[in-house]
Amino acid sequence: MQTWPYPTNPTPESRVLVIGHDPRLRKSETLAQHAFFADLFFTRIPATKSDLAKYELAKAVFAYIGELTSYRYNASQLVLTNLCNVHLPHAPKGKVVLIPRPYAESGLHIISALVQKANIELIFAMSEQVNYWLQELDFCQPQSDFLERAAPKPRGVASRPPFYEPHQQRAFQGIAFRRHTTRLGIPLYPIVHVRSWPFRGPFEAAYGRLYSACISELKAAA
Numbered sequence: 001m002q003t004w005p006y007p008t009n010p011t012p013e014s015r016v017l018v019i020g021h022d023p024r025l026r027k028s029e030t031l032a033q034h035a036f037f038a039d040l041f042f043t044r045i046p047a048t049k050s051d052l053a054k055y056e057l058a059k060a061v062f063a064y065i066g067e068l069t070s071y072r073y074n075a076s077q078l079v080l081t082n083l084c085n086v087h088l089p090h091a092p093k094g095k096v097v098l099i100p101r102p103y104a105e106s107g108l109h110i111i112s113a114l115v116q117k118a119n120i121e122l123i124f125a126m127s128e129q130v131n132y133w134l135q136e137l138d139f140c141q142p143q144s145d146f147l148e149r150a151a152p153k154p155r156g157v158a159s160r161p162p163f164y165e166p167h168q169q170r171a172f173q174g175i176a177f178r179r180h181t182t183r184l185g186i187p188l189y190p191i192v193h194v195r196s197w198p199f200r201g202p203f204e205a206a207y208g209r210l211y212s213a214c215i216s217e218l219k220a221a222a
Helices: 035-042 050-068 103-116 128-136 144-150 154-158 202-222
Strands: 015-022 078-082 122-126 187-191
Touching: 015 035, 015 050, 015 128, 035 050, 035 078, 050 078, 050 154, 050 187, 050 202, 103 128, 103 187, 122 128, 122 154, 128 144, 187 202
Parallel strands: 015 078, 015 122, 122 187
Antiparallel strands: none
């Protein structure tokens, strides 16, 4: 089943690209027809519990990016998509869905074309695995230490269904909320997935300082 980013085509006012993981919910067979259910953000607040949860996810994404950028972009200036926009099998319980290399390559081809069509000036890429593929496939400057530590473990790749597990834990802390540059010269910031925002507990301890520094850096660069 094919899903699509929101909006499907960038508009002349598009400035910020947000790249997520994949369209499947972890505990449901639902697939988001628009990345992060972003279409619901532009409609009335849903009445059903199911749709309200999807609306809250969309709302969180816009708030997350808004806080990171000190709200200098409005919602219509954001383009939301996933690295993988196709159906993937559920990972085993407690594991992260693996994006196989061919799907990552296909998604990156679409993203590269999207960036060249739009006036994108800033990119946020969510999750460790997404950022692994963006570096491994040379979309942005690779960092050898991160690539070695974040590479998928063979046992996860060989599992049925497959799942993503990095070679070493905490590799993402070495790149998260720090400026990277794509091959097209656009600043890219790896960020923790919106599911874990606002940060609390271990996430606050691991990423809170980096998050605040990122906000300050982006504000100074505006």
